[in-house]
Amino acid sequence: MRDDQVxxxxxxxEEIADDMIDTACVAMDIGLKSKQERGDKAFLYGMIKNQAGVLATIQRVLDVKSxxxxxxxxxxxxxxxxxxxxxxxxxxxAAKLKQRMS
Known part of the structure; x- marks a missing residue:
C-alpha cells in the first residue's frame, strides 16, 4: 500500500468517526416514549454499529501496514x-453510510 493511500x-x-459521533448525538436526543421514537433510536444505533465496524476494519488495515x-x-x-x-x-x-446520512 502506498503512503498516499495510507x-x-x-x-x-476521521470522517467516519465524526459521522459516528454526530449519529450518536442525534440518537441520544431521541426519546423512548413512542414506538416511532424507539424505532428511530434503534435505527440510529444500528448505523452507529455499522460505522464502528467500518472503523475497526480501517484500523486493522492501518495496524497491519504499520x-x-x-x-x-x-x-x-x-x-x-x-x-x-x-x-x-x-x-x-463508508460511502453507503455517508449516503444514508445525507
Whole structure:
C-alpha cells in the first residue's frame, strides 16, 4: 500500500468517526416514549454499529501496514491483495453510510 493511500485511509477514518459521533448525538436526543421514537433510536444505533465496524476494519488495515499486528497472508503479494480488498470494502461501506446520512 502506498503512503498516499495510507493518508487517505486515515482521513477517511476521521470522517467516519465524526459521522459516528454526530449519529450518536442525534440518537441520544431521541426519546423512548413512542414506538416511532424507539424505532428511530434503534435505527440510529444500528448505523452507529455499522460505522464502528467500518472503523475497526480501517484500523486493522492501518495496524497491519504499520506492523502493529502481523499480516494474515504468507507472501507480500497476497497480503497486498488482501489489504486492497479490505480498503475497497471499507470505502464502499463508508460511502453507503455517508449516503444514508445525507
Amino acid at each position: 493518508e487517505r485511509i486515515k482521513l477517511l477514518s 506492523g502493529a499486528i502481523p499480516p494474515i497472508s504468507a507472501t507480500k503479494a497476497t497480503q497486498e491483495k488482501y489489504e486492497q480488498n479490505l480498503i475497497k470494502k471499507a470505502e464502499a461501506n
